[in-house]
Amino acid sequence: MDGLPRTGPPNWHASTAVLEDYSRCGLDVARAASVEQHLLTCASCRDQLARLVAADGAAARELDELWIDVVDIIDRPRVGVAGRLIAGVGVPDHITRVVLATPALRLSWIVSILLVLAFAVGAALRTGGNDALLLAVAPLIPLAGIGSAYGAGVDPMHELVRAAPLPGSRIFLLRSIAVLVTAVPLTVAASLLVPGGGPAAVAWLLPSIGLVGATLALSTWCSPRTAAATAASGWLAGLAVVWLRAAGSPTSAILAAFPFRPAGQALFAALGGIGALVFSLRFARFDAPGGRQVEVR
Amino acid sequence: MAMVDVDAVSKRFGRTPVLDAVSMRVGPGVTGMLGPNGAGKTTLLRIMATVLAPDSGTVRFGDRSPTSADALHAIRRDLGYAPQEPGFYPDFTVFEFIDYVAILKELDDRRARHDEVRRVIGLVGLDEVAHRPIRKLSGGMRRRTAVAQALLGSPSVLLLDEPTAGLDPEQRLRFRSLLSERGDDRAVVLATHQTEDVTALCQHVVVIDHGSVRFDGSPPALAEAARGRVWVSDGPEPGAVLTWIDGTGRHRHIGDPPSGATLVDPTLEDGYLLLMGRDSRGERAA
Structure with missing residues (x-):
């Protein structure tokens, strides 16, 4: 050598x-x-x-x-399991970081979803496959995540986010997609656990898309949290009316309620599309300074 | 765009008026926005940072006005803002926090972004704690972290809200050195109630109280406003607007001096206190 x-x-x-x-x-x-x-x-x-x-x-x-x-x-910042999964499907590093900052991808959020779903599926199993509770609750799960994805009071760094050039609308949309990608598969999987449900077990999906669209549209007028709360309240109020007016079993009335019939499904699908359209037309509102008398064209 | 023009800006929160037709011009150099707590400094800074919209009035950044999405985007790209309470994700390390803000500032290339993050961490002297969770940092280190993120991308306009709060004397000195190096060709606005910072750093001072501009000029001019109104004596003076015992054990007074009083050269603090004391007296009289 x-x-x-x-x-x-x-x-x-x-x-x-x-x-x-x-x-x-x-x-x-x-x-x-x-x-x-x-x-x-x-x-x-x-x-x-x-x-x-x-x-x-x-x-x-x-x-x-x-x-x-x-x-x-x-x-290099730590990104955890969720970050590696997101990066694994080719999402750029900077977008992964923006998405991961949302509370909706934290473990506590996923555990919360699982607990809610476990409760709803458990109720369905106890009643021999009556999944009225699951159908009522499932559309609200993405709303909770989207409502906490962006805004003062849910994001401790919101002040800096507002002053930054990266458009708030883009951040909100990315995080909303992350919420849907997390919540929808879990909810579909939970729905399929209900015996005898078949396609009807996922009848919540189009109402959920409709409510998400409504939340996106409303959030161009108010905060995402208020928008999600408004959409969820509307959904629950509608189901409450069905429950109170039911001639026979209230759960049967829920299962046969308008949102879960073909016409209702079509309407909620359209609502989802309209909501997305309204958001795309008004997304610049996100980037405007807060308060009144500033029109962002 | 190292120029910010604030023109007749007013803002209310509910029924409470916070800013009342405030106008000021900030050019290259360090401008101190001086005023007591609750004067409206933070609200004005938030409006200048495009976080908050005024109820009336305008803010222009060079030749740009934040009235279109494109202009707003361009303004924000060239703006550094350190709020009083930046809001941290407590599990983030210093590096992760500043890196996240760099992403918000659209520094998308990871290598270049990390280089920039390391640069600003070095500027505020936090290299040794760069990988420590923010929740484990002292208040002074958190302030420096907040200032570091504002320096990302070397913006033309730097808005800092109470940046020296919680800093020890050595850190404060370092901070002053950092800012004085950056005040030559960019507009730095420093909202503070510390007259020492204004004396040490600022070429321009704006005093705000109760949502209105009380003084707009140079620090020496603010000090000069108290010339002939500051005197020392061995005992209290009932006619003074303000009286305190200074480091030599003598009584220092601001107000209308009695005949034969020993007048002294006023400081910026004297000018500021006279302005504030006179206003509060007027308010009491009203």
Whole structure:
């Protein structure tokens, strides 16, 4: 081994030729590892290597690049399991960070969804497959997430978000999509656990889309939290009327209620589309300063 | 756009008037917005930061006015804002927090963004705690974190609300040095109730009280407003607007001096206190 004894007293040194090759990445893996091991204990060789690298512009640049890479890896923010999953489907790093900041992707949110769904499915199982509660509750789950995705009072950094150039409408939309991607599959899976439900078990899906559309549209006039609360209140009020006016079993009346019939399903699907359209026409409201008398065209 | 023109801006919260036709012009250099707590400084700064809309009046940033989405976007790209309470995600580290704000400022390229984050962390001297959760930082370190995010992208307009609150003397000195280096070609607005910061840093001072501008000029001019109105004595003076015992143990007074009083050179603080004391006296009389 040129200039590199396998073992030896601590006063041996690597030859200049070997250090030059090392600085240019010209050594094979075994030799490079051997030199690195020696450099850890030999200040004299480290100094000589530093001089060689400094004198060789290309090596110095390569070392700087390497060092920046190392620092960048050390500094890279933690993204957790959810972040890795999002990044895994090709979502850029900066969008992943924006999405992850929403409370809707935190573990506590997912646990809350699971608890609500477990309660609703449990009720359906106890009543022999009557999923009226599930149908009533399921559309509200995404609303809770969207209502807490953006705005003062739900985002501690909202003041900075408002002053930043990244459009608030974009942040809100990205987070709303993240909420839907999390909540809808879980709710569909829960619905399919109800025996004998069949396609009717997911009859909540189009009403849910309609309520999400209504929330998006309303949030261009008021905060997302108020918009979600308004949409949820409307939904619950409608079901309460059905419940109170039921001639027979109230749960049967809910199962046969308008939102779960074909015409109702079509109406809620249309509501979802109209809501998205209104949002797309008025999204600049998100980016306007808060308060009155400022029209953002 | 290192120029901000505030013209007749008014703002109410419910029935409470907070700003009453405030006008001021901020150019390159450091402007101190001085006033007691509740004077309206934070509201005015939030309006200047495009977080809040005025009820009436306008704010222009250079030749831009935040009346279209494109102009608003351009203004925000060139604006650094450190609110009094920035609101932190407590689990974020300093690096993660500033990196997140950098994303909000549309620095999308990760490598370039991380370089910029490291730069501003270095500017405020937080390198050693860059990876410490914000919840474990002292109040002073949190203030420096808030200031660091405002420096991202070297904006032309820097709006800082009480940036020196909670800083120890050494940190305050470092902060002053940092700002004085940045005040040459950009507009820095410093909302504070600390006259020392204004004396040390500002070329321009605007005094706000009860939502109105009480003074707009240079710090020496504010001090000069108290010339002939500040005197010292060995005992209290009932006719003074304000009296306190200074570091030498003598009584320092502001107001109308009695004949034969030992007049002293006024400081900016004297000018400010005279202005505030006179206003509060007028209010009491009314």
